[in-house]
Amino acid sequence: MLLKEFLEVKRDKWERFRLLVPPLIQMVLFGYAATFEVYHVSTAVLDLDHSQESREMVSRFTGNGRFDVEALPSSSQAMRGLIDRSKITVGIRINPQFGELLRKGQTAPLQVIVDGTNSNTALLALDYVGQIAARFSSDYQRDYMNRIFPEYQVMLPSAKMEERPWYNPDLDSQWFFVPGLVGSIALMTIVNVTSFAIVREREIGTLEQIMVTPIRPIEFILGKTVPFFVLGLIEVALVAVAGALWFGVPFRGNPLVMLLGTSLFLISSLAVGLLISTTCRTQQQAFASGFFYLTPAFTLSGFAFPISSMPTVMQWITYLDPLRYYLVVLRGTFLKGTGLAILWPQMVAMAILGVAMFAVSVARFEKSLD
Amino acid sequence: MSPRRLIAMSRKEFIQIVRDPRSLLIALLMPVMQMVLLGYGVSLDAKNIPVYVYDQEGSQDSQALLKRFQASPYFDVRKTVNSYRDLRYAIDSDRCKLAIVIPFDFSRKLRDTGFAPVQVIVDGTDDNTANLSKGYARAVIARFSADVQHNWLQRQGMPIAASNGNISVDTRIWFNEDLESRNFIIPGIVALVMALVGALLTSLTIAREWERGTMEQLLSTPITPSEVMLGKLIPYFMVGMADAALCLMMSVWWFGVPFRGTLASFFTTTALFLIVILGIGFMISVAIRNQLGASMIALLVTLMPTSLLSGYAFPIDQMPAAVRAITYLVYSRYYVTILKAIYLKGVGVKALGAEMTALAVYAAVIGLLATRAFRKTLD
Numbered sequence: 001m002l003l004k005e006f007l008e009v010k011r012d013k014w015e016r017f018r019l020l021v022p023p024l025i026q027m028v029l030f031g032y033a034a035t036f037e038v039y040h041v042s043t044a045v046l047d048l049d050h051s052q053e054s055r056e057m058v059s060r061f062t063g064n065g066r067f068d069v070e071a072l073p074s075s076s077q078a079m080r081g082l083i084d085r086s087k088i089t090v091g092i093r094i095n096p097q098f099g100e101l102l103r104k105g106q107t108a109p110l111q112v113i114v115d116g117t118n119s120n121t122a123l124l125a126l127d128y129v130g131q132i133a134a135r136f137s138s139d140y141q142r143d144y145m146n147r148i149f150p151e152y153q154v155m156l157p158s159a160k161m162e163e164r165p166w167y168n169p170d171l172d173s174q175w176f177f178v179p180g181l182v183g184s185i186a187l188m189t190i191v192n193v194t195s196f197a198i199v200r201e202r203e204i205g206t207l208e209q210i211m212v213t214p215i216r217p218i219e220f221i222l223g224k225t226v227p228f229f230v231l232g233l234i235e236v237a238l239v240a241v242a243g244a245l246w247f248g249v250p251f252r253g254n255p256l257v258m259l260l261g262t263s264l265f266l267i268s269s270l271a272v273g274l275l276i277s278t279t280c281r282t283q284q285q286a287f288a289s290g291f292f293y294l295t296p297a298f299t300l301s302g303f304a305f306p307i308s309s310m311p312t313v314m315q316w317i318t319y320l321d322p323l324r325y326y327l328v329v330l331r332g333t334f335l336k337g338t339g340l341a342i343l344w345p346q347m348v349a350m351a352i353l354g355v356a357m358f359a360v361s362v363a364r365f366e367k368s369l370d
Numbered sequence: 371m372s373p374r375r376l377i378a379m380s381r382k383e384f385i386q387i388v389r390d391p392r393s394l395l396i397a398l399l400m401p402v403m404q405m406v407l408l409g410y411g412v413s414l415d416a417k418n419i420p421v422y423v424y425d426q427e428g429s430q431d432s433q434a435l436l437k438r439f440q441a442s443p444y445f446d447v448r449k450t451v452n453s454y455r456d457l458r459y460a461i462d463s464d465r466c467k468l469a470i471v472i473p474f475d476f477s478r479k480l481r482d483t484g485f486a487p488v489q490v491i492v493d494g495t496d497d498n499t500a501n502l503s504k505g506y507a508r509a510v511i512a513r514f515s516a517d518v519q520h521n522w523l524q525r526q527g528m529p530i531a532a533s534n535g536n537i538s539v540d541t542r543i544w545f546n547e548d549l550e551s552r553n554f555i556i557p558g559i560v561a562l563v564m565a566l567v568g569a570l571l572t573s574l575t576i577a578r579e580w581e582r583g584t585m586e587q588l589l590s591t592p593i594t595p596s597e598v599m600l601g602k603l604i605p606y607f608m609v610g611m612a613d614a615a616l617c618l619m620m621s622v623w624w625f626g627v628p629f630r631g632t633l634a635s636f637f638t639t640t641a642l643f644l645i646v647i648l649g650i651g652f653m654i655s656v657a658i659r660n661q662l663g664a665s666m667i668a669l670l671v672t673l674m675p676t677s678l679l680s681g682y683a684f685p686i687d688q689m690p691a692a693v694r695a696i697t698y699l700v701y702s703r704y705y706v707t708i709l710k711a712i713y714l715k716g717v718g719v720k721a722l723g724a725e726m727t728a729l730a731v732y733a734a735v736i737g738l739l740a741t742r743a744f745r746k747t748l749d
Contacts, residue, residue: 022670032693033678036414036498039688083544085721086707089687109540116546117714119554120414120498121685126541127505133539134512157480157522159435159515161508162487166461168494176497284578287665288396288570295403299411304683306499308420308467309413328464331495342463 023185023239030181031247034304035173038124044071044088046079051099053140057110060136061092066128079113089115090125102140167335175250178243179330180303185239186262187269187323188294190232194273195286198224203282217366225270232266233259244334252337260340261329264347267354268322274361278368297323322357325349375593379601383575387605396570401563401613405620408559412683414551416502418446422466424457425450431477435488435514439470444506457491467493468503480518545714556627557713558682560617561706564640565647565676568610572651573668575602576744580659595744603648610644611637621713630716639712639726642733643705647672649736653743676702704729 045061047054061067070088073079079091093111101108112129116122138158168175201207210220240258244251272293280286299305300314301323307315318324325346332338332346340347387394421439425432440447448466451457460466471489473479480486490507492500546553579585588598618636621627629636651668658664678684679693680702686694697703704725711717 022666025670026674029674029678029693033689034684035688036684037501037688038685042687084715084717086711107538109538111540111542113542113544116543116549117554117710118685119546119549119551120502121688122543122546122549123415124501124505127501127508129541130505130509130512130539157484157486157515157518159476159480159486159488159511159518161511162489163504164489164491165494165500165504166491168497168500171494171497171500173497176495284665291396291400291566291570292403296407299407305412305414306416306496309415309417310411314410332462335495336462338462342459 020238023189023235024242026185027178027181027239027243028246030177031174031243034177036120037171037173038121038128039066040068041066041090041121041125041128042088043067043069043090043092044073044079044082045069046073046076046091046093048096049094049098053099053102053108054094057094057098057136060132064128064132083113083115086115086117089118089121090129092129102144105144174247175335176331177304178247178249179240179334180301180327181243182236182240183265183301183323183326183330184298184303186232186236186266187297189235190228190266190269191273191276191290191294192287193231194225194228194270195276195280195290196283197228198274198277199280199283199286202277218362221274221362221365225274228270228273229263229266232269233262236262249334251334253333254339255333257339257343258329258333261326261333261343261347261350264350264354265322265326265329268350268357271354271357271361274365275357278361278364297321300324301327303327319349320353322350322353325353372597375591376597376601376604379593379597380604383602384605387571387609397567397609397613398616400567401616402620404559404563404566405556405617405624408562409552409556409621409625412551412555414498414502415549416499416506417444419444419468419499419503419506420466421445421447422457422460422469423447423450424452424454424469424471426474427472427476429477431480431518432472435472435511436470438510438514439507442506442510444503445510461491461493464493467496467499468507470507552625553627553714554710555683556621556625557709558680558706560614560621560640560709561643561676561680561682561702562673563613563617564610564643564705565672565702567613568606568644568647569651569654569668569672570665571609572603572606572648573654573664575606576652576655577659577664596741599652599741599744603652606648607641607644610648611640614640614644627713629713631712635708635722636712639705639708639729642726642729643701645733646701646729646736649733649740652740653736656743675700676706679703680706682706701729701732704732 043061045058047058058069062069067090071079071082073082073091076093079088079093082088083091091113093113095109095111098108098110110133112126114122114126165171198207201210215223240251243249273290276286276289276293280289300307300310300318300321302318303323307318307324310318328346329343329350332343387397423436423439425436436447439445445468449460451460454471457469457471461469469491471491473487473489476486476488488511490504490511492504494500543549576585579588593601614637618629622629650672654668654671655664658667676682679686679697679700681697682702686697686703689697707725708722708729711722715721
């Protein structure tokens with residue numbers, strides 16, 4: 001039985017293509033395309049003041065690597081048009097009395113208009129604007145005080161933040177997405193391949209042939225799933241190595257911990273594939289049903305969107321998603337180098353879910369044979 | 371082209387959709403599921419970020435700073451620890467995402483040198499959350515700093531005006547005033563649903579006829595290739611438009627996403643996009659006669675680019691130049707841009723001229739290719 005299944009995968013060229021090429025394409029595409037980071041903000045600056053101060057302010061934006069000053073509109077009207085047409089994300093307007101107010105020692109407003117359509121980009125861009133304004137402000141203040149009170153050795157007290165991003169010092173998105181992709185790709189492949197393989201037997205009618213042989217259902221199920229289990233391990237290894245090498249993501253943990261996590265995770269994925277196969281007659285149905293499991297599994301796993309930001313009810317549901325735990329294991333072993341001492345709750349959760357799901361699937365499968 | 375044959379073909383296809391409960395399920399349940407899942411599940415905002423504190427000094431100043439963190443709605447200060455080891459364990463086990471370390475000489479430095487560093491450790495695993503929480507932390511510390519300066523100037527007997535020579539950032543956020551990530555994600559989901567439903571269903575229509583052997587029967591009738599194509603696609607087009615309407619209603623009435631554009635522009639662009647998607651699905655279906663293969667390829671050329679390269683969640687202008695160049699070939703890019711503009715900006719066709727034209731050209735080309743793709747031959 002085992003042998004037959006291995007031979008089938010090996011023989012089927014189409015199958016091999018399907019198993020290897022899309023995962024790699026996905027890895028590369030996702031690795032490059034998926035980022036929430038904001039590297040360059042397209043910006044327009046409208047300087048209505050033309051004072052020394054305003055020019056200095058403008059130069060802080062042009063000199064900053066994050067802001068691409070792409071336009072210098074001559075009126076508010078023109079700037080509004082640029083935002084409407086999505087040409088720029090941030091518009092900065094310096095009002096006529098900017099320099100004068102500053103010289104008088106008063107607070108000068110810096111008007112910032114942000115296209116909030118992409119809320120995340122807008123939020124990060126605003127943070128950068130704030131930083132530039134704050135730096136300008138404190139530099140100006142220092143100069144100003146030195147000019148007015150030269151007798152004071154100015155030592156304005158200030159608290160400064162020193163940031164220390166751990167595990168991902170450059171806050172590189174690829175480091176976040178690559179480990180997650182390993183899990184998502186494994187899930188997708190295994191669920192589809194398992195459900196298709198069994199439904200195909202049924203479609204072609206070989207399922208009955210096998211059933212009349214003295215093989216027992218549980219033997220049949222193991223014979224069917226063990227090769228896919230091995231396949232899953234190979235695929236995870238392949239995608240993990242490819243992603244880590246291509247995108248330079250570190251692997252700091254113990255490969256054995258990852259192996260254990262992967263094995264536990266694959267059990268639940270195989271169970272889902274098996275369950276789908278019991279409810280479907282045709283491969284097309286299996287394909288569609290797979291989608292109904294995969295889409296929520298991805299969305300709720302924390303693959304791209306943080307679980308802690310979801311509504312509470314949604315957060316509870318995520319506890320039923322094996323991928324949720326697997327991603328913690330993957331990110332832990334890749335980036336943090338954590339071991340079983342910290343990851344054991346995830347392992348236990350995956351084991352419980354895996355065994356429960358497998359038991360349900362086997363029960364349903366045996367029933368579907370009669 | 372005979373209208374009678376066309377209607378007959380459409381009717382047959384329509385009946386087939388209705389009779390197959392699974393396709394109907396995909397067509398109707400999929401949009402609802404996607405909307406609910408993504409509408410509720412997708413949020414990039416960071417609120418209640420779990421924070422641990424390691425206050426090495428325990429002075430009045432350090433406590434004052436920490437109080438500000440406690441008062442901030444963005445942070446949830448959970449625990450105070452007494453060593454870096456505890457901090458490391460907390461971050462390793464995801465008990466906190468951000469840690470504040472106040473050095474033992476914080477107030478002395480604040481008083482004597484005028485420069486006191488505060489260490490903020492963030493878990494960089496999720497780079498986006500890390501970036502956001504860093505920004506919030508910086509703002510809290512800056513406000514603290516400004517107040518300390520103010521008090522200092524007062525004590526020195528300097529005119530307070532001297533502290534004022536600074537900039538206030540006066541922010542106006544347009545289109546998505548509260549910076550809700552839901553408003554940013556949901557318009558794009560319409561495109562995602564269209565791509566998924568459209569491609570999945572149509573990619574199978576021709577392949578199914580081949581697999582079931584009904585193609586031979588169809589070929590023996592006097593029906594022309596373009597009639598087959600239109601007859602097959604019209605029902606799916608209608609299903610697609612119904613899905614779009616469903617998505618629109620859910621997004622506006624359920625999730626409260628603002629819709630500032632006109633219905634006419636929404637449905638016109640959706641029609642164009644559907645033509646592209648259905649045309650692609652049809653061509654795949656003609657080229658690949660096996661249902662499974664057809665649906666796999668359909669996903670690869672429709673769903674994947676739509677979810678990754680259309681800008682629905684991941685901003686295009688932040689991608690590397692090579693990938694950005696590729697996105698110009700992705701038809702969903704234009705549709706998603708238009709959708710977001712219609713929903714949030716409410717701008718007219720004028721501002722979207724370039725995207726509209728691109729989408730229309732795409733639809734025309736795909737439509738033409740699709741008509742030519744199907745030949746009435748048996749091999």
